[in-house]
Every structure is written in C-alpha cells, then in structure tokens.
Amino acid sequence: MKILGIETSCDETGVCIIETENDSVGSKIKILGNQLYSQIAIHAQYGGVYPMMAKREHALNLTPQLEKCLEEAGMKKDSRFMIRDSRKERIKEILARENDLSEDLIELIEKIEKPDIDAIAVTNGPGLEPALWVGICFAKALSEAWNIPIIPVNHMEGHVVVAMLQRECGILNSECKETNIQHPTFNIQSPNYPVIALLISGGHTQLVLSKENQKYEIIGSTRDDAIGEAFDKVARILGLPYPGGPQISKLAEKDRLEHPHDSASGPRKSAFPLPRPMIHSHDLNFSFSGIKTAVLYTVQKITLNSSSQKDESGEHFSEKNVLAKLTDSIKQEIAREFEDAVVEVIIKKTQQAVEQYGAQTIIIGGGVSANKKIRSDFAKLAEDIHVELMIPEFSASTDNAFMIAVAGYLNILSGKKPETDFKANGNLSL
Ligand code: KG4
Ligand code: ZN
Numbered sequence: 001m002k003i004l005g006i007e008t009s010c011d012e013t014g015v016c017i018i019e020t021e022n023d024s025v026g027s028k029i030k031i032l033g034n035q036l037y038s039q040i041a042i043h044a045q046y047g048g049v050y051p052m053m054a055k056r057e058h059a060l061n062l063t064p065q066l067e068k069c070l071e072e073a074g075m076k077k078d079s080r081f082m083i084r085d086s087r088k089e090r091i092k093e094i095l096a097r098e099n100d101l102s103e104d105l106i107e108l109i110e111k112i113e114k115p116d117i118d119a120i121a122v123t124n125g126p127g128l129e130p131a132l133w134v135g136i137c138f139a140k141a142l143s144e145a146w147n148i149p150i151i152p153v154n155h156m157e158g159h160v161v162v163a164m165l166q167r168e169c170g171i172l173n174s175e176c177k178e179t180n181i182q183h184p185t186f187n188i189q190s191p192n193y194p195v196i197a198l199l200i201s202g203g204h205t206q207l208v209l210s211k212e213n214q215k216y217e218i219i220g221s222t223r224d225d226a227i228g229e230a231f232d233k234v235a236r237i238l239g240l241p242y243p244g245g246p247q248i249s250k251l252a253e254k255d256r257l258e259h260p261h262d263s264a265s266g267p268r269k270s271a272f273p274l275p276r277p278m279i280h281s282h283d284l285n286f287s288f289s290g291i292k293t294a295v296l297y298t299v300q301k302i303t304l305n306s307s308s309q310k311d312e313s314g315e316h317f318s319e320k321n322v323l324a325k326l327t328d329s330i331k332q333e334i335a336r337e338f339e340d341a342v343v344e345v346i347i348k349k350t351q352q353a354v355e356q357y358g359a360q361t362i363i364i365g366g367g368v369s370a371n372k373k374i375r376s377d378f379a380k381l382a383e384d385i386h387v388e389l390m391i392p393e394f395s396a397s398t399d400n401a402f403m404i405a406v407a408g409y410l411n412i413l414s415g416k417k418p419e420t421d422f423k424a425n426g427n428l429s430l
Pocket of ligand 1: 227
C-alpha cells in the first residue's frame with residue numbers, strides 16, 4: 001500500500017509518501033519521498049507562530065513540496081492529465097479560500113500522471129485551525145482529482161506511532177540519495193502493553209495510558225502551559241530566538257560540560273534555584289506557567305542586584321535593561337536549572353504513572369522529545385525500573401508528515417473508514 005501523508009498543524013509543511021509491505025502489524029514501512037519545509041525562519045522574527053502567517057506559508061509551499069516528494073519517490077511522470085471541467089470546478093470550490101494554492105495545484109495535477117497512491121492521510125487536529133484547514137483542503141482537492149480516499153489523522157497519534165518504528169537502513173530525508181540508500185526502511189515494533197505515553201510538544205503535555213493498540217486514555221495533562229511552550233517562553237525571557245527548546249537545551253548542555261556535577265561537595269545547588277512544579281501533587285497533572293514566571297523574577301532580581309540604575313525609559317525591568325545584564329554564563333546556568341527542573345517533574349510523573357498502571361513500555365513523543373537530557377534521563381529511568389522505552393529517532397521527533405502517513409496506515413489496518421466530510425479541529429483529543 002502507498003500512502004501520502006500531509007502535515008500542516010503548526011509551522012512545518014510536510015509531505016511524505018510511504019510504501020508498506022505485508023499490510024499487517026509487524027509490517028515494514030519504506031519512505032519513498034519525504035519533504036519538510038520549516039517556517040521557523042519566518043516566525044522567528046516575531047518570536048512565535050502567527051496562525052494566519054503559517055496558513056499562508058502552507059498554501060504557498062504545499063504544491064512545490066508535493067511535486068518534490070513525487071519526484072523523490074519516482075512517481076512524478078510528466079503527461080497530460082485531463083481533468084473534466086465539472087471536476088475542476090469541484091476542486092476550485094474545495095480550494096475556494098486558497099487562491100494561490102488552487103492555481104498551483106491544478107497546474108501540477110494537469111501536467112503529471114495520476115500517481116499510484118492508495119490513500120491520503122492528513123492531520124485534522126489538534127493544532128492551529130487556519131493551518132490545519134489548508135492541509136485538509138489540499139488533501140480533499142487531491143482526493144477529488146485522483147479519486148483517492150482520505151483518512152484524517154490525529155497529530156498526537158502521529159507522535160505516538162513514530163516512536164514505534166525501528167530503522168532497518170537509511171536515513172530519514174532526501175539526503176539518503178547521497179548515501180545510495182534510496183529508501184529508508186523501518187519495522188513497526190509492537191509495544192508491550194500497557195503503555196504509558198508521555199506526549200510533550202509546543203501545545204501538549206499529556207500522560208496517556210494505552211492498554212491496547214490505538215486505544216488511548218488521557219490520565220494526566222498540563223493545567224496551563226505545555227512544556228514546549230515553557231521552553232519557548234523561558235528562551236524568550238533569556239533573549240534567545242524562537243523556537244527556544246533547542247536553544248535552552250544547547251546552553252544547558254554547555255553548562256553541564258563546563259561545570260560538571262561535583263560529587264565531593266554533595267548534590268549540585270544552582271545559584272538560581274527554580275521550583276519543581278506539582279512534583280509532590282500525587283496526581284499525574286503538570287503546570288509549567290509558574291516556573292516560567294519564576295525565571296522571569298530570577299532574571300529581574302539579577303538586574304536589580306547588578307545595577308540600581310534605571311535605563312533611559314526610567315524602568316529597571318525593561319526588556320533591554322534586563323537582557324543587557326544577563327551574561328552568557330548566567331543564561332547557561334538558568335537554562336540548565338530550568339531544564340533540570342522540568343525534566344525532574346516529567347520523570348517523576350511518568351514513573352508514578354508506570355507504577356500506578358503496571359506499564360511495560362514508556363513511549364515519548366512530541367517535539368520536546370528531541371531534547372538530549374530527556375532522552376538520556378528517560379533511558380536511565382527505563383533501565384532502572386525495567387520497562388521498555390520507545391522514543392522516535394531525533395529527526396522524526398518534531399513535526400513531520402512521515403508520522404502522519406504511518407498513523408494513517410495503522411488506522412487503515414485497524415479498520416478505520418475513509419472520510420470525506422471532516423473538519424479541522426484545533427482541540428482534537430486522542
Ligand atoms: O511537536 P512539535 O514539533 O510541534 C507541536 O506539535 O507543538 O514541538 C515543538 C516544540 C517547541 O516548543 C520546541 O521548542 C520544542 O518542541 N523542542 C524542544 C527541542 N526541540 C524542539 N524542546 C526542548 N529541547 C529540544 N531539543
Ligand atoms: Zn507536534
């Protein structure tokens with residue numbers, strides 16, 4: 001089976017084509033083409049993602065990404081594909097709100113042969129609704145043009161299932177051509193149940209219990225900010241660019257290298273201690289907005305102590321004044337303490353969930369799972385408490401269309417029927 005995956009829930013425009021073998025659980029998945037266009041550079045100048053800007057960028061980039069993906073998959077065959085006028089009208093209707101996209105897409109469809117694709121998997125939530133709609137309309141237009149069924153996919157399920165893939169060979173993106181491994185191949189590993197999935201991204205922090213294949217129950221979640229959001233906001237307080245997660249992680253790592261833990265003098269104490277929010281709450285919920293505020297107060301205190309002078313605006317705490325007082329080594333120290341604090345909390349809560357539900361496997365998914373400390377601390381936890389750990393490979397941790405294609409495939413295997421009349425749902429739950 002060949003599946004086209006489409007992802008536009010936030011600031012990554014992803015298009016991927018996979019080919020599956022055996023078509024049963026335990027089957028192999030081969031990536032035929034995988035394109036990802038990151039909008040980060042565009043959003044970075046504003047310090048975060050603007051939904052309408054994300055939507056516009058998806059609309060501009062989806063068709064070129066699809067064309068490249070088909071080419072990479074060896075499926076772009078030039079020929080004239082006649083679309084009947086009535087069908088063309090329906091495609092235009094579907095893309096009525098996406099003018100640029102409509103023209104580009106019809107032009108592409110008319111110049112290539114219908115590719116050999118069996119199903120389209122598209123993210124229908126959660127995420128930014130304007131951004132989700134572009135991907136959905138794009139999928140519906142392709143479905144209309146090529147008469148291919150669509151399976152709507154929950155983005156968070158994509159983050160879960162991509163952790164279950166074990167690479168056989170190759171690498172994830174188009175670089176594989178250079179190594180002569182045309183198509184990276186993965187095996188789907190079925191986890192031992194029950195599974196506790198920790199989903200950590202820019203919009204989510206959830207603990208999910210799964211007792212059987214593709215059945216999910218949310219057993220804990222954040223009461224306020226998501227963990228990725230906290231990374232991004234703390235980075236902003238420290239004057240670091242968006243997205244802040246990788247920036248904080250780099251600084252924290254540098255600090256650990258430069259100031260390794262000194263065991264002779266007992267446990268390391270940070271010069272800027274931060275709270276471990278809800279670590280003793282006895283439930284499985286999280287809260288990350290307080291720690292962000294604690295970082296802000298810490299930074300303001302540093303400014304106040306280092307100078308009693310006001311800046312030209314008469315403010316002690318103007319952003320300019322605050323950032324000027326933050327030396328690189330202070331930023332590193334705060335980044336490290338912040339990372340230590342949030343990782344301690346997610347480790348403790350995950351362990352608690354594993355014990356409470358007798359879980360055999362921990363799955364970590366979502367963009368924050370790219371974090372090195374999280375990867376190494378969870379590997380240690382899994383070893384200590386004798387559970388299996390499944391974590392996506394680094395390049396598949398953050399948003400991509402590969403995970404959407406794989407989730408679509410597993411949904412088809414478990415009997416999910418194609419849909420035509422579905423909507424974007426920004427708050428879609430697992
Ligand atoms: O899953 P994802 O790509 O998009 C959403 O669905 O939200 O996650 C993006 C989030 C951002 O908040 C980003 O800062 C965070 O993942 N992130 C990281 C790292 N890489 C990405 N956070 C901590 N450490 C990282 N290395
Ligand atoms: Zn995501």
